[in-house]
Structures are given as C-alpha cells and as structure tokens.
Amino acid sequence: MKQNLSREEAKKSLVYDPYFEKGNYGSKIFQTLVAILSWFGVLIPFLWILFPFVFPNRAQYNHIVVYLEEKTTLLFLLIFLSVSFVFLTILYILLTFWNNYRFKHFLQKEKQYDDERLNKRRELLNKAYDERFGSEEFRHKVCFYSVKEEQNLETDFVKKLYQE
Structure with missing residues (x-):
C-alpha cells in the first residue's frame, strides 16, 4: 500500500x-x-x-629538469586515455543503437497491459457509474448535474471495486 x-x-x-x-x-x-x-x-x-x-626554454631557466619517467608516464596516460575514450565512445554508440532498436521493435509493438483485465475493469467502472449517476447517455446529454452527498466517491472507491 x-x-x-x-x-x-x-x-x-x-x-x-x-x-x-x-x-x-x-x-x-x-x-x-x-x-x-x-x-x-x-x-x-x-x-x-x-x-x-x-615551454622547454622556460623550464631550463627555472631549473626544472625533465626526467625520462615523466615522459614515459605521460605517454602511457595519453595512450591509455585515448584508447579508453575510443572504446567508451564505440560502446555508448552501440548501446544507443541497441536501445533504439529494442524500443522500436519490441516495446512499441507489445501491449504493456492485459487487455482482458482492462476490459473487465472498464465494465466494472461503467456499471458502478451507471448505478450512482445514471446511464452514460444521460450523463453525456445533461447540461447541469448536481451530485448528492451520498453519491460522492470515496478516495479508495476504485481500489475497493477492483478488489471485489
């Protein structure tokens, strides 16, 4: 609940x-x-x-020394991040195509509800409305209708109706 x-x-x-x-x-x-x-x-x-x-000239002026490990680390990071970016880009594009395909071919064609159950519930509601407020023709034709206090629907009216 x-x-x-x-x-x-x-x-x-x-x-x-x-x-x-x-x-x-x-x-x-x-x-x-x-x-x-x-x-x-x-x-x-x-x-x-x-x-x-x-800025190699500026680095020499400021006595910043470039070590071989730094070059190796930067090269590794550049290669790793480039490969990761390409891999993730391809993966996301493939997942997008797959999701769009599933949406077009399966989700839009399959009914997302039980048709029999829906028809039964509609019949139940129509019968209950006919009992409380008169026939459907009358409800559509009338210009003004005042609901009596006894005819008001409870907040869980539909839920109770479906449970019965």
Missing part, C-alpha cells in the same frame, strides 16, 4: 540540498569556491608535469 507523503516528510526521507534553493548565498559561494579549488588540485599536477614539455 502506497503512503501519501507531505512535502515536509519527503524532505526528511530524501536527500535535501539547500545549495539549489533560493537564498543560501553564503553556502553557495563557499561550496563553489571549494569545488573550484578542488579542480585546481586535480589539474595542477598535470600542468606541472606538462610545463617542461610545452
């Missing part, structure tokens, strides 16, 4: 992040600065290693 949660109850049970709400500018500025500094922490070692290769 599904529970209906209020917005406050949902906030308590789900992840809540004030960063994306209106206001909270101090928190937003602090978190953004921390994220930018963290990215600098990721990128600076790569820039430090690449500096002697990109």
Whole structure:
C-alpha cells in the first residue's frame, strides 16, 4: 500500500540540498569556491608535469629538469586515455543503437497491459457509474448535474471495486 507523503516528510526521507534553493548565498559561494579549488588540485599536477614539455626554454631557466619517467608516464596516460575514450565512445554508440532498436521493435509493438483485465475493469467502472449517476447517455446529454452527498466517491472507491 502506497503512503501519501507531505512535502515536509519527503524532505526528511530524501536527500535535501539547500545549495539549489533560493537564498543560501553564503553556502553557495563557499561550496563553489571549494569545488573550484578542488579542480585546481586535480589539474595542477598535470600542468606541472606538462610545463617542461610545452615551454622547454622556460623550464631550463627555472631549473626544472625533465626526467625520462615523466615522459614515459605521460605517454602511457595519453595512450591509455585515448584508447579508453575510443572504446567508451564505440560502446555508448552501440548501446544507443541497441536501445533504439529494442524500443522500436519490441516495446512499441507489445501491449504493456492485459487487455482482458482492462476490459473487465472498464465494465466494472461503467456499471458502478451507471448505478450512482445514471446511464452514460444521460450523463453525456445533461447540461447541469448536481451530485448528492451520498453519491460522492470515496478516495479508495476504485481500489475497493477492483478488489471485489
């Protein structure tokens, strides 16, 4: 049985992040600065290693020595990341084609519901509506209809009807 949660109850049970709400500018500025500094922490070692290769004269002036291990490491990273990028690109393209094929040929052609069960439920609902509010012809032809208090539907009317 599904529970209906209020917005406050949902906030308590789900992840809540004030960063994306209106206001909270101090928190937003602090978190953004921390994220930018963290990215600098990721990128600076790569820039430090690449500096002697990109500016060899400047590196010699600053007494930065290029070691063979650095060249080997950079070459390995370049090859590894290039192969990974090509592999992932091909994989994602193939998965996209496969998903589109499945969607067109299987998901759109198969019925996602039980036709007999749906017809039975429609008949049950139509009978219940006919009993409470009159025939379908009458309901469609009438311009104004006032529902009596006894005719109001309970919140779980359809659920109870289907269970019976």
